[in-house]
Amino acid sequence: MRNVTHKLILEDLTCRFDDLTVCDGINLSVDSGEMICLIGASGSGKSTLLRCINLLEPIDSGHIWLDGEDIAIPGLDPKPYRKRIGIVFQSFNLFPHMSVMQNICLAPKRVLNASVADTKAKALELLEKFGLQDKANEYPDRLSGGQQQRVAIVRALAMQPEIMLLDEITSALDPELVGEVLEVVKALKEQDMTIVLATHEMSFAREVADRVCFLDGGKILETATPEEMFTNPREARTREFLHRIL
Amino acid sequence: MSQLSPRKRYEQQERRRSLLIATVSLLAVCATLYYLVPKAPGWESVKRSFFNWPILEKTFPTLLKAFLWDIAIFAWSLPLIMVLALIIALCRNVRTPALFPLRVFGALYTDIFRGVPTILLVYLIGFGIPGLGLARPWNSPYLWGTVALVLTYSAYVAEVLRSGIESVHKSQRSASESLGLTEADTMRFVILPQAIRRQVPAMMNFVIALQKDVALLSFIGPVELLRQANVYKSLMANFTPYIGAAIIFLCVTIPATRYADYLLAQQRSVRT
Ligand SMILES: Nc1ncnc2c1ncn2[C@@H]1O[C@H](COP(=O)(O)OP(=O)(O)OP(=O)(O)O)[C@@H](O)[C@H]1O
Ligand SMILES: [Mg+2]
Numbered sequence: 212m213r214n215v216t217h218k219l220i221l222e223d224l225t226c227r228f229d230d231l232t233v234c235d236g237i238n239l240s241v242d243s244g245e246m247i248c249l250i251g252a253s254g255s256g257k258s259t260l261l262r263c264i265n266l267l268e269p270i271d272s273g274h275i276w277l278d279g280e281d282i283a284i285p286g287l288d289p290k291p292y293r294k295r296i297g298i299v300f301q302s303f304n305l306f307p308h309m310s311v312m313q314n315i316c317l318a319p320k321r322v323l324n325a326s327v328a329d330t331k332a333k334a335l336e337l338l339e340k341f342g343l344q345d346k347a348n349e350y351p352d353r354l355s356g357g358q359q360q361r362v363a364i365v366r367a368l369a370m371q372p373e374i375m376l377l378d379e380i381t382s383a384l385d386p387e388l389v390g391e392v393l394e395v396v397k398a399l400k401e402q403d404m405t406i407v408l409a410t411h412e413m414s415f416a417r418e419v420a421d422r423v424c425f426l427d428g429g430k431i432l433e434t435a436t437p438e439e440m441f442t443n444p445r446e447a448r449t450r451e452f453l454h455r456i457l
Numbered sequence: 458m459s460q461l462s463p464r465k466r467y468e469q470q471e472r473r474r475s476l477l478i479a480t481v482s483l484l485a486v487c488a489t490l491y492y493l494v495p496k497a498p499g500w501e502s503v504k505r506s507f508f509n510w511p512i513l514e515k516t517f518p519t520l521l522k523a524f525l526w527d528i529a530i531f532a533w534s535l536p537l538i539m540v541l542a543l544i545i546a547l548c549r550n551v552r553t554p555a556l557f558p559l560r561v562f563g564a565l566y567t568d569i570f571r572g573v574p575t576i577l578l579v580y581l582i583g584f585g586i587p588g589l590g591l592a593r594p595w596n597s598p599y600l601w602g603t604v605a606l607v608l609t610y611s612a613y614v615a616e617v618l619r620s621g622i623e624s625v626h627k628s629q630r631s632a633s634e635s636l637g638l639t640e641a642d643t644m645r646f647v648i649l650p651q652a653i654r655r656q657v658p659a660m661m662n663f664v665i666a667l668q669k670d671v672a673l674l675s676f677i678g679p680v681e682l683l684r685q686a687n688v689y690k691s692l693m694a695n696f697t698p699y700i701g702a703a704i705i706f707l708c709v710t711i712p713a714t715r716y717a718d719y720l721l722a723q724q725r726s727v728r729t
Binding site: 262265267290291293294296297298300302303304305306307308317318321322363366367370 | 626632635636637638646647654
């Protein structure tokens with residue numbers, strides 16, 4: 212055990228696809244209740260980094276410390292850690308053949324062995340909190356994109372994760388639906404959830420992030436408070452990127 | 458009467474018109490055939506040996522009874538095929554290196570049993586294994602005929618299932634595994650239900666083909682519909698019983714084919 216001071220620590224995390232190094236020596240520590248926003252151009256490795264943290268992508272070298280425990284040792288069963296870390300993707304999140312309720316209850320039932328009644332009650336509670344209580348029995352294709360993403364967040368929350376990873380959860384949405392999903396993220400932050408969020412929504416990052424990381428070519432080029440990052444970035448590359456996007 | 462919009466009324470008129478044209482042209486073709494065919498020089502003898510009403514009337518009830526065997530063989534083969542196909546498809550899909558031999562087995566299985574003509578397999582298994590001199594009931598042609606059908610068809614259905622499994626978007630697997638579900642649970646609750654749903658129409662086609670291929674067992678013994686028709690043919694020196702058998706098969710396969718087409722059309726309309 213070491214590094215117990217932070218909730219999550221990435222140490223020299225490197226991930227390659229063949230000869231393409233997508234995450235190149237990432238170092239980042241995340242405190243409990245902190246919200247980190249990852250920004251960077253398309254292909255800079257944001258999604259891959261989040262997938263690595265959730266152990267969906269095996270890392271080539273480095274460490275991922277969760278509460279002081281290295282969870283990225285090759286050969287270690289990832290499942291016990293995955294259930295402590297929730298992730299929501301850009302799209303194709305929900306299981307299309309299951310109702311909202313079934314989507315939410317599957318993992319608690321199968322992974323946590325929670326009782327059906329318990330699971331359902333908790334699911335309803337969460338749905339209610341996010342204004343989805345009347346959608347419990349709908350199928351995903353009957354929901355709007357924004358509703359689908361909110362259900363996906365609820366599904367991840369139903370596992371009572373300690374960290375939430377959100378990967379551009381609004382970029383597949385129509386502009387008028389972005390707001391409702393970001394509201395949910397804000398609510399999560401207010402409940403002191405630890406969040407790592409990859410986003411193209413710079414104004415949102417600026418509003419809610421505790422720290423912003425700028426990724427470029429698989430490296431964290433710059434980490435700063437939103438204030439610094441968006442008004443006075445240190446690196447030329449960051450300035451260039453922000454200039455292009457804002 | 459409800460008021461139709463001009464467009465609806467126009468469409469209705471068009472529909473009626475095309476229905477009328479279709480009916481008239483169909484009737485014209487039938488009438489021509491009805492008039493021309495009996496003029497062929499061999500028609501009288503063909504009519505006697507293929508379309509002999511008294512013989513059809515006499516043999517049809519027994520043919521129908523023989524068809525019960527086809528239904529029975531079909532009914533017990535189908536679940537076996539589905540189960541075995543599922544097992545083979547899952548074998549072909551294992552990713553654990555330790556289970557690599559299963560993958561090889563799955564691939565060999567589908568290659569071999571799809572590569573051999575069904576009739577050949579029916580002969581080989583249906584004659585070969587009882588030829589070992591096994592005691593009853595292990596020498597039953599019903600048993601070994603079924604085995605031959607199950608082996609062949611499960612190979613085809615396994616391939617259909619496998620391509621269904623591969624067609625499920627890989628982020629569905631990610632989504633499931635990110636929630637902490639095991640690979641087995643992911644397959645069972647997330648991937649397979651989607652794969653099977655997607656492939657129902659394709660599998661229906663094999664179900665229909667199976668219904669027909671049950672008749673291949675006639676070559677190794679079971680007195681099912683085709684063999685019964687064969688018996689009558691020899692007995693009465695007349696081919697009409699074959700027509701009877703064809704009619705019975707069509708009564709089952711045409712509705713089934715239409716149903717499969719309907720399922721496919723429905724699925725297409727859902728996707729877009
Ligand atoms: N499974 C994979 N196999 C090979 N290369 C991959 C794979 N996944 C991602 N990559 C590559 O890794 C690089 C980073 O991809 P990633 O999806 O992490 O970027 P991103 O920052 O999330 O981009 P975006 O903003 O477009 O989502 C890209 O060049 C991509 O082509
Ligand atoms: Mg991405």
